[in-house]
Amino acid sequence: xxxxxxxxxxxxxxxxxxxxxxxVFESTNHGNxxxxxxxxxxxxxxECAYQEVITHTPLNCHPNPKKVLVIGGGDGxxxxxxxxxxxxxxxxxxxxxxAVIRVCQKYLPSMAVGFKHPKVRVxxxxxxxxxxxxxxxxxxxxxxxxxxxxxxxxxxxxxxxxLLKASLAPQGIICNLVDSVWxxxxxxxxxxxxxxxxxPSVGVATAYTPTYVTGQLSFIVASKQPNQNxxxxxxxxxxxxxxxxxxxYGAEVHESSFIHPNxxxxxxxxxxxxxxxVDHL
Amino acid sequence: xxxxxxxxxxxxxxxxxxxxxxxVFESTNHGNxxxxxxxxxxxxxxECAYQEVITHTPLNCHPNPKKVLVIGGGDGxxxxxxxxxxxxxxxxxxxxxxAVIRVCQKYLPSMAVGFKHPKVRVxxxxxxxxxxxxxxxxxxxxxxxxxxxxxxxxxxxxxxxxLLKASLAPQGIICNLVDSVWxxxxxxxxxxxxxxxxxPSVGVATAYTPTYVTGQLSFIVASKQPNQNxxxxxxxxxxxxxxxxxxxYGAEVHESSFIHPNxxxxxxxxxxxxxxxVDHL
Numbered sequence: 001x002x003x004x005x006x007x008x009x010x011x012x013x014x015x016x017x018x019x020x021x022x023x024v025f026e027s028t029n030h031g032n033x034x035x036x037x038x039x040x041x042x043x044x045x046x047e048c049a050y051q052e053v054i055t056h057t058p059l060n061c062h063p064n065p066k067k068v069l070v071i072g073g074g075d076g077x078x079x080x081x082x083x084x085x086x087x088x089x090x091x092x093x094x095x096x097x098x099a100v101i102r103v104c105q106k107y108l109p110s111m112a113v114g115f116k117h118p119k120v121r122v123x124x125x126x127x128x129x130x131x132x133x134x135x136x137x138x139x140x141x142x143x144x145x146x147x148x149x150x151x152x153x154x155x156x157x158x159x160x161x162x163l164l165k166a167s168l169a170p171q172g173i174i175c176n177l178v179d180s181v182w183x184x185x186x187x188x189x190x191x192x193x194x195x196x197x198x199x200p201s202v203g204v205a206t207a208y209t210p211t212y213v214t215g216q217l218s219f220i221v222a223s224k225q226p227n228q229n230x231x232x233x234x235x236x237x238x239x240x241x242x243x244x245x246x247x248x249y250g251a252e253v254h255e256s257s258f259i260h261p262n263x264x265x266x267x268x269x270x271x272x273x274x275x276x277x278v279d280h281l
Numbered sequence: 282x283x284x285x286x287x288x289x290x291x292x293x294x295x296x297x298x299x300x301x302x303x304x305v306f307e308s309t310n311h312g313n314x315x316x317x318x319x320x321x322x323x324x325x326x327x328e329c330a331y332q333e334v335i336t337h338t339p340l341n342c343h344p345n346p347k348k349v350l351v352i353g354g355g356d357g358x359x360x361x362x363x364x365x366x367x368x369x370x371x372x373x374x375x376x377x378x379x380a381v382i383r384v385c386q387k388y389l390p391s392m393a394v395g396f397k398h399p400k401v402r403v404x405x406x407x408x409x410x411x412x413x414x415x416x417x418x419x420x421x422x423x424x425x426x427x428x429x430x431x432x433x434x435x436x437x438x439x440x441x442x443x444l445l446k447a448s449l450a451p452q453g454i455i456c457n458l459v460d461s462v463w464x465x466x467x468x469x470x471x472x473x474x475x476x477x478x479x480x481p482s483v484g485v486a487t488a489y490t491p492t493y494v495t496g497q498l499s500f501i502v503a504s505k506q507p508n509q510n511x512x513x514x515x516x517x518x519x520x521x522x523x524x525x526x527x528x529x530y531g532a533e534v535h536e537s538s539f540i541h542p543n544x545x546x547x548x549x550x551x552x553x554x555x556x557x558x559v560d561h562l
Contacts (some may be wrong), residue, residue: 001309002491003286028282046463049542182327182491208489208497208542210283210463215496216489248542256537261330261489261529 002183004213006030006040012107017099019151024107030211032107034075036100036146043211044110047077051111052249053207053257054219055081058140058175059088060233060254061221065139066090069167071127071155073144074100079114082142084245087235092138094123094130128160131167139169143176148187156187158194165198165224173223173230178204181264182214192271195222203230204268205257207248231258283464285494287311287321293388298380300432305388311492313388315356317381317427324492325391328358331498332392333530334488334538336362339421339456339502340369341514341535346420347371350448352408352436354425355381360395363423365526368516373419375404375411409441412448420450424457429468437468439475446479446505454504454511459485462545463495473552476503484511485549486538488529512539 007028014023023035031044042050055078059065066089070078074095082091093115095101101122105112114120123130127143141164146152154160155176164174179187188204195202199222209217221230233254242250260268288309295304304316312325323331336359340346347370351359355376363372374396376382382403386393395401404411408424422445427433435441436457445455460468469485476483480503490498502511514535523531541549 001288002311003288005284005286007282007284030283180491182489206489208463208487208495210461210495210497212496214489214491215493216491243543243547247544250543250546252540253542256540259533259537261534262524262531263329263528265531266524 002213004040004211006033006043006211013103015099015103017097019097019099022099022103024103033211034104034108037150039147040211041146042075042077042108042111044108046210047111048247049207049209050212050217051077051081052246053205054078054142054144054175054177056246056249057205057219057230057254057257058142058173058221059085060235060251061223061228061230062139062171062173063234067138067169068092069094069131069134069138069141071131071141071143071145072096073142075104075108075111076101076114077111078142078144079117079120080111081114083114083117083119088119090119090121092121092123094125094127096124096126098124128154128163131163135166136169138167139172141168141172141174143174145177148179148184156191158198161195161198161222168224171223171225173221174199176220178218178220180212180214180216181206181218181267182216185267188218189267189271191220192268195220196272199223200226201228201230202272203258204260204264205254206260207257231255283494285321285492287314287324287492294384296380296384298378300378300380303380303384305384314492315385315389318431320428321492322427323356323358323389323392325389327491328392329528330488330490331493332358332362333527334486334534335359335423335425335456335458335500337527337530338486338500338511338535338538339423339454340366341516341532342502342504342509342511343420343452343454344515348419348450349373350375350412350415350419350422352412352422352424352426353377354423356385356389356392357382357395358392359423359425360398360401361392362395364395364398364400369400371400371402373402373404375406375408377405377407379405409435409444412444416447417450419448420453422449422453422455424455426458429460429465437472439479442476442479442503449505452504452506454502455480457501459499459501461493461495461497462487462499462548463497466548469499470548470552472501473549476501477553480504481507482509482511483553484539485541485545486535487541488538512536
């Protein structure tokens with residue numbers, strides 16, 4: 001197995017919430033770091049890659065994203081990114097664990113700044129329940145969750161993706177984390193295989209994420225609109241806007257994040273094809 | 282600081298050569314791993330990314346690469362990739378440490394298979410001396426070296442790049458490792474800044490490399506041909522050939538490997554511009 005170590009300068013906060021262990025430490029050269037149940041969630045140094053790709057990829061694939069839902073995302077980083085889109089009228093954050101929000105507001109202010117925007121509404125509660133009560137509502141839903149182990153495992157099941165679909169408005173788009181193909185190929189294979197029966201358009205984007213084991217994260221992007229090429233943003237910023245708004249994401253980065261090494265391209269095409277051959281690479 | 286750990290199943294070999302400590306171990310799920318002076322060089326599980334990108338990127342940017350030189354590369358993986366190009370007539374590997382070759386032939390046969398090809402010629406000796414004696418000779422020179430610390434540090438100096446240039450045939454192209462922008466931005470900044478005065482066309486490509494800290498490696502590609510867009514391969518395989526020949530590289534991957542996050546694009550453009558502003562990002 002692989003493991004990633006980040007040097008700790010000082011433990012800033014530690015608590016056991018009703019849902020998980022929450023730890024924040026100051027690292028020697030990656031800024032403050034949020035750790036949930038022993039797994040690094042983000043560091044101030046490189047969180048831009050994750051937050052920007054998981055947010056702007058689905059938002060720029062939607063022609064007119066007025067209502068956005070974020071499931072999880074208690075650090076506020078995704079909110080900070082969503083409100084960069086002037087077209088968005090409201091963004092709801094549904095986080096089960098209020099302690100994460102409280103801790104991040106204190107120790108990760110550069111992310112938690114997202115909570116301060118007037119378009120943001122916070123709902124503390126279970127995402128499953130919230131979506132069941134808010135059907136056909138959201139143009140974009142982003143699931144900013146923990147890994148597919150422990151309590152977040154339910155977010156990697158077909159039932160969750162069906163619930164997302166029901167909560168999406170027509171032509172709605174979702175974006176969900178699915179680990180790295182290098183670290184967890186079986187997970188990506190399983191999710192893609194059931195997704196092709198649920199959503200008419202499905203794609204996989206990747207981003208360089210230095211403080212995640214393998215240095216890569218993959219994101220599922222799926223749309224209710226048939227034959228949508230999710231690798232091509234339907235809305236783009238100018239290069240000057242990109243430089244002002246983003247450290248990582250841009251229209252070219254969007255397109256290239258859907259281009260994959262041969263072995264991964266073959267895996268995706270096997271999983272998404274109707275005949276879905278199961279030859280292992 | 283960041284550190285990457287790979288679980289050891291069994292130490293297979295350990296020796297001190299006249300140049301470095303050489304260690305090979307079997308890992309629990311990344312195959313056999315080569316370690317030089319305590320730094321992981323490659324694992325059987327993901328070496329394809331590094332070897333294919335450092336080799337096919339420069340070779341496919343050259344219209345007719347007949348003579349290729351590899352400096353370092355004692356594991357044989359780059360040789361294995363070079364000989365996939367039928368147009369290549371001869372590839373010389375210049376490795377200072379014969380012990381690396383001997384150890385890899387025993388413990389990393391899937392890479393060392395490169396040594397068996399009839400187009401390969403091995404020269405045990407110092408790359409600086411070899412290039413000084415072989416001027417204006419090679420169409421492509423690949424430097425497959427260790428990190429920019431210890432004995433390999435001289436490979437990251439302007440004098441080395443001048444020597445490479447002198448050893449290149451007209452229109453020749455080089456490809457060199459330069460760490461990751463996340464891990465060592467100052468190195469990339471320094472090398473690019475002196476390179477722009479040495480080579481008329483310079484580009485930076487990246488590859489996902491899970492068993493390298495930060496999960497990314499960057500490669501300098503530089504050509505003696507003016508105004509060459511190194512992001513666009515001048516020779517391409519068909520998709521069927523790509524699937525047969527490569528696990529990672531392909532023409533689309535080539536192009537996307539030159540597309541960078543905003544902060545890195547800005548860094549590169551600052552370093553390569555004539556006015557070379559030194560604003561720090």
